[in-house]
Amino acid sequence: MKILGKIALASILSLGVLYAGSAPKEYPKGPVGEMVKLGEQIMLHTSTHPLTKDLVGNKLNCASCHLKGADGKPGTGDGIGSFIGTATSFPAYSKREKTVQTLQDRTNNCFMRSMNGKRPIVDSEASMAMYTYITWLSTGMPMKMNEKAPLSPHNMKIWPKNFKKFAKIQKKATHDNYLNGKKLYATKCAMCHGQNGQGMGSFPPVWGKNAKGEWLAYNTGAGMSKLNKGAAWVQSNMPLGQGGSLSDKEAADIMLFVNAQERADFDLQKGLLPKEVMGYYNSNVLKEKHSVRSNFRALGLDIDVIRGDKKIK
Ligand code: HEC
Ligand code: HEC
Known part of the structure; x- marks a missing residue:
């Protein structure tokens, strides 16, 4: 009885958290x-x-x-x-x-x-x-505003908590985690997103360029490009239709691999249209740059060591 009660309570709680509407x-x-x-x-x-x-x-x-x-x-x-x-x-x-x-x-x-x-x-x-x-x-939903972050009440509950969890895990990443991520990507993701991240049909690309040299996926300023945020999103949503099935280690290692691949650098100034066209840009931060390398450094990681291009002394 006690166990059944716990299961019922847990499923009600998880419905409350996971069901968005x-x-x-x-x-x-x-x-x-x-x-x-x-x-x-x-x-x-x-x-x-x-x-x-x-x-x-x-x-x-x-x-x-x-x-x-x-x-x-x-x-x-x-x-x-x-x-x-x-x-x-x-x-x-x-x-x-x-x-x-x-x-x-x-x-x-x-x-x-x-x-x-x-x-x-x-x-x-x-x-x-x-x-x-x-x-x-x-x-029909009540107005709340948000003093802390530009996120909905639903995302607020499941997003920051999870990307903080993954930051802790990924700060300790090694070349072995990268190899494990590569292997898992090949078995769990490549059938839809392609062996080289290029996407297939209606399945979107996750990194790289096409034959014309055009970038295919999100750049290094996107939330998805941050190792921990990418892992949180993927654990919640992928493989398609099986969100929640990857363990913490699996999601962390897969996105360590995916976000170590080639993608466009981010330069905020290049994302803005000329001032006379765009008008006012509502931000107090006008300079921001990221690369794959700097995204790894943000978690204290050296991309060359993680990819195995450089041995630790
Ligand atoms: C590569 C993945 C990706 C793409 C493409 C993308 N977003 Fe997002 N977006 C995110 C992530 C990750 C978040 C942060 C998590 C969250 O808020 O749920 C986010 C958050 C948002 C939010 C805040 C949502 C909330 O309530 O928390 C809005 C609004 C938004 N995106 C709009 C857009 C629009 C409009 C587009 C298309 C022009 C777009 N996004 C394309 C990944 C993406
Ligand atoms: C059955 C096919 C399928 C599998 C398997 C799958 N995905 Fe996806 N994935 C999709 C589709 C489809 C979308 C876009 C959703 C849409 O367009 O409706 C997507 C979106 C994404 C995105 C955001 C968009 C982008 O291209 O950057 C990422 C990142 C991603 N998947 C990563 C993964 C990872 C990592 C795995 C393996 C753990 C995986 N997916 C497994 C089908 C799949």
Whole structure:
């Protein structure tokens, strides 16, 4: 009895944490509804949509990481990256930009990092559409704002806790962890993302360039490129349809391997359109650069030692 009670309680608790919800059943009427639908299309096809393709520098879409739930809509999946409740958190404080930001700021900044491209103009149709779509996913939910981070209540519960856990694990990483990650990637991930990270069909790339020399995946300024954050997201969402199945060690080692591969450097200034085009950029941080090497150094790791190119003295 006691054990059964514990199991029941545990499953109720985990439902509370893992269940994010789904989109409202109906679109709003008139122009607002049209804007929601446009935003949804942009999120699904960001790298090819006429309103955003020129601002994207890889082959990803917002929906590549803000996964579709059972209703097929971007950002309604239950794992880390859900957009259910996101709009209730803004305006929110962002440590990265050292500013209080709007949902549009947050959304547009992803273009410079996860999308390896340029930040859209805040008043542009694309930016308004994504803002309207994400807001629609919080219909009926109470306004909260967020003094600590630009994250929804749902993501706030499962994201920082998990990436802190992985930082502790990955700070101790060695070349053996890298080799283990490489082996696991080949057996658990490569059938969809490709042996060389190049993606396959509708399965998105995770690193590298194509034959034309174009970058395929997120750059080194993206959350996903940080070893610990990438591991937290992957443990929550991958392999597709089996989120939560990787052990801590597996997720940590796989992303140690994936994020050691070649990807674009991040330079904030290059992600911004010329000032006369972009208008005001709501941030108190105007210089920021990252590389694969610096992302490893951020956890006290030497990429050459981890990859086995250099022996420890
Ligand atoms: C390479 C993966 C990736 C891609 C592509 C990506 N994001 Fe994200 N995004 C993340 C991660 C990781 C987080 C932080 C975890 C979280 O908040 O759930 C995040 C957080 C966000 C948040 C805050 C969500 C919240 O409530 O916590 C918004 C809004 C957002 N992204 C918008 C976008 C938009 C719009 C696009 C497409 C233009 C996009 N993202 C593309 C990985 C990605
Ligand atoms: C059954 C196919 C499948 C498997 C296996 C799989 N993925 Fe994915 N993965 C996907 C799909 C599909 C998406 C994008 C979701 C969408 O477009 O709806 C994705 C998205 C991602 C992303 C974010 C987008 C990007 O390309 O950067 C990462 C990172 C990722 N997967 C890593 C992994 C890792 C690591 C593994 C192995 C543990 C793995 N995946 C296993 C299908 C798969």
